[in-house]
Amino acid sequence: MIERYLLRHSDGLEIPLLWIHKRNPSSSRILFWLGEDGKVALKDWPQVIPYVNSGYDVISIDPRGLGETRMPYKALSPDDPSLGNLDFDHAYMNPLSSVLADYVYNSILTGRPYFLQMIEDLEIAKRFAQSKLALNVEWSVTGDGDAATLASAVAETLPAVRFVQGNSKTLKWSELVEQKSELWPVQVLLPDGAYIH
Numbered sequence: 001m002i003e004r005y006l007l008r009h010s011d012g013l014e015i016p017l018l019w020i021h022k023r024n025p026s027s028s029r030i031l032f033w034l035g036e037d038g039k040v041a042l043k044d045w046p047q048v049i050p051y052v053n054s055g056y057d058v059i060s061i062d063p064r065g066l067g068e069t070r071m072p073y074k075a076l077s078p079d080d081p082s083l084g085n086l087d088f089d090h091a092y093m094n095p096l097s098s099v100l101a102d103y104v105y106n107s108i109l110t111g112r113p114y115f116l117q118m119i120e121d122l123e124i125a126k127r128f129a130q131s132k133l134a135l136n137v138e139w140s141v142t143g144d145g146d147a148a149t150l151a152s153a154v155a156e157t158l159p160a161v162r163f164v165q166g167n168s169k170t171l172k173w174s175e176l177v178e179q180k181s182e183l184w185p186v187q188v189l190l191p192d193g194a195y196i197h
Contacts, residue, residue: 038067095186
């Protein structure tokens, strides 16, 4: 079964949430599944169904600015006019010039980094789930693609949430710096994140 919710919080913010479970849910094992573009979609089903079959209830959300909460704009850059020719998905998440990049950079300037806002969105989803469940619940989180980095950070930040390593590798800023990479997932940007020990 798939239950669909819309969580409203913080004076106007919304989090679309899917709760995927067997017809008679056990509700004792919850897995937060995070995707690069937001909550689970049809293309992600082969990755999600094994968790459901092994007894997990799967919760998946669209963090602010992703999935259903995307801003319906496309940025144009005078620095690189070719960015405007990208398809909407790639143009929206381009780290050099995009709507999401503008949001991420502005969030750092205001002192509320976007990466931490996404962790907060997961915390809000966890509180929602706790209000519907018994107290004795095992919490886990996993992420697909670039979302594996967010999943790992959620497990380090939220109490009693265990990271489940999927097929994706977590990002290490030091590796990006050593590779002199100019393209990286903009949503994981944090102040002082890129340094080498």
